[in-house]
Amino acid sequence: MDLVLTLITAPNSGALTPDMIDKATTTLKAAGAHLGDVVWLAQDEACDIAFKGITLGQADQALEKCNIDADKVVQAATGRAKKLLIADMDSTIVTGETLDELADFAGVKDRVAAITARAMNGELDFEAAIDERVGLLAGMASAMLNEAWKRVEYTSGARELVATMRANGAFAALVSGGFDFFTSAVRRELGFDFDQANVLLTHADNTLTGKVQKPVLDRQAKVDALEMLAAQNGITAQDAIAVGDGANDLQMISIAGTGVAFHAKPSVQKQARIRINHGDLTALLYLQGYGRDQFVGG
Structure with missing residues (x-):
């Protein structure tokens, strides 16, 4: 997978719900992305979703229209640390x-x-x-x-x-x-x-x-x-x-x-x-x- 979307909510809030993740992934799929699995970084608070098939710019543009109460950050999957x-x-x-x-x-x-x-x-x-x-x-x-x-x-x-x-x-x-x-x-x-x-x-x-x-x-x-x-x-x-x-x-x-x-x-x-x-x-x-x-x- 070329890119990764990280979704982040307030710490210890448990606010990152399956519905929010579904909205984000549906948005990426509609833009032409092929998705990997959801990987939790902190349960119900932050997760990674790897994907490919669209550019970073296309992903950003699509996610701007995805109205969820979470930070939505797309990056290259490699070189993040x-x-x-x-x-x-x-x-x-x-x-x-x-x-x-x-x-x-x-x-x-x-x-x-x-x-x-x-x-x-x-x-x-x-x-x-x-x-x-x-x-x-x-x-x-x-x-x-x-x-x-x-x-x-x-x-x-x-x-x-x-x-x-x-x-x-x-x-x-x-x-x-x-x-x-x-x-x-x-x-x-x-x-x-x-x-x-x-x-x-x-x-x-x-x-x-x-x-x-x-x-x-x-x-x-x-x-x-x-x-x-x-x-x-x-x-x-x-x-x-x-x-x-x-x-x-x-x-x-x-x-x-x-x-x-x-x-x-x-x-x-x-x-x-x-x-x-x-x-x-x-x-x-x-x-x-x-x-x-x-x-x-x-």
Whole structure:
């Protein structure tokens, strides 16, 4: 079989029903596909269905019309398990936006969050948006970074994603348009091999200057990091799985072998081919062919 369809629902929901699978397979058959067996990755939660006879594009087009409450992802049946994970941090590996939480201590969270939302949807220039938001924090004690860190929560499945891929020999990188104070903490706690992010500048009295060290790490920096890390590990971008939710993740997602828009902003949803809107981050393991009994961590 040339291709595989992976169906994924919310974790531990038992929501992937025989009727949903039947709708998906009927849709593929109507498009001219010849199907293999259903292989459960997690009972009633995620499964693979191998098929042949139609192209990936034809399968995507057909499945767009298949209205079921599950993520539907078609890939080549070979080469699914990747050797490099490159992940965004805010609203991907962690549930919120760390800059917005930091802004709360300066009493400007609403203003900063509004700018963040527009920037992540691609409505604003990323560098201009980060400069404007950080400017609102000028004079804040850098100790507030520790207070903001206390509010950080990990997205469901983040630990399993990193631990399982590393246990299977993959390199795990966290590359963020946020700040290195937070990425370094996430790296230590979750076991990432590498992190990269922007740097907040401080005065001698340990207050924030309201400026970010230049150059700002933007969407191109994420692409550069993917290509650099792939080269360092003796692989190509096709051997990577990349995940993010914002407009500054789109280029990284587009060049990775498996590029995933994870509960992403509307503009990102429109442009990314692989979208996860039902599953948690363990969906990225299912996409690579891992079954729940193979997960590490949690």
